[in-house]
Amino acid sequence: MQNSFEYGSTRVKPQRFGDWVIEEITVSEDEAKFFNMRQAFQGKHSEMITAGKFLRLMQVSTGYTVMSNTPMELKSNEIAFKNARGSVLIAGLGMGMILEAMLTKSEVTHIRIIEADMAIIQYVGNFFKDDPRVEIIHGDIHEYEPASDEQYDYIWIDIWDDIDVRNIEQMAELNERFSNHCINMNLWSMDLLGCEPEDYYKIAM
Template sequence: MPSRQGLPVAEVIDRREGPYGEVVLRRRGEQYEIIANGCFLMDTADGRSERLLIQAALDELAVPGPSVLIGGLGVGFSLAHAAAEPRWGRIAVAEREGAIIDWHRAGPLGAFSAGALDDPRVEVLHTDLVAYLASTEDRYDALCLDIDNGPDWTVGEENDALYGPVGLANAAARLRPGGVLAVWSARPSTAFERALRDAGFTDVRTEEIAVERGVPDAVHLARRAA
């Protein structure tokens, strides 16, 4: 879990119990943090890798007005970056925690999603991403997934399947031919690269983003065969 040493003491802004357990919004100095069941998820200190998640997928697409599914909403960096790019067509974001949606609609995280929830291209899906990928018939040109600290470091056991054969098959089924899968990770994962290739994805690669301390953040990229 990322170290919080040397930072101001955290102040709890809101705490909710939901169907997936406890989710907490904390403020630490000028920054906000989301904690799920005691596990640090993300904060507002540096959104470079979350923005890269969106930009790297868009740069791989040549179709006009491509659609994207972002999972999940988090602190809003990914969604804000997508909404700031006029090339995107439909922008859907899947978020299972109603509290997080509330913190953007009527709370302090709205400053970080920068009004993106009011963009007419944006649709907020209050749903569990894993269940949605397994059940929907919707298809997208890009899936940009950031619901865990990475494939090797999931928030809960229910998310583990997303990164295995069944979950990756569901992700591929939600992509149009030639579509791009981008997965954020708190560290690069060679095992996940192998899993992507084993699942039939092509053009598998990893972009790394240096952080102040520790191993770099990573965005894993892969393409569904045309």
């Protein structure tokens, strides 16, 4: 890993593109304290934040933040950074934060990304167009059918905006479709939803 690399870094800059905007946000000490008190009261101890300056990706039409590089977000994606190796499949490009992290690992040889939004591909994907290890496909992971001989060392599926039990049905369907095409697979937030690991990802013995 490069000595200058900091987990959570991203190549993108504040920018409006399509139905999306990447913008810088500042979280004050008081805002972080109030937010964390509310999260603790609701039992969401894994969803805390810290004060500082961060980037977030927001959908303009809905006003909804779909991802950021806050410590809370990093924590929920850390398993993907740690487990990535060899040939990797990622569902969801976002701000390219996890892609950036995986590319610092010499053991990662190829990353195929399935991203449903062309505007995100055109803006975020452009920062990675010269890296021969990166392949970006415009498509919906729910409709993507891997070939019979398509195999990955690791699969990371991160397509949900919220940590919600309503996601579990989709997680189960995707797990069934891809578990025979990888050595190891994780789905974002499955652990926070209380899913049993052996039910939702395959680990080689």
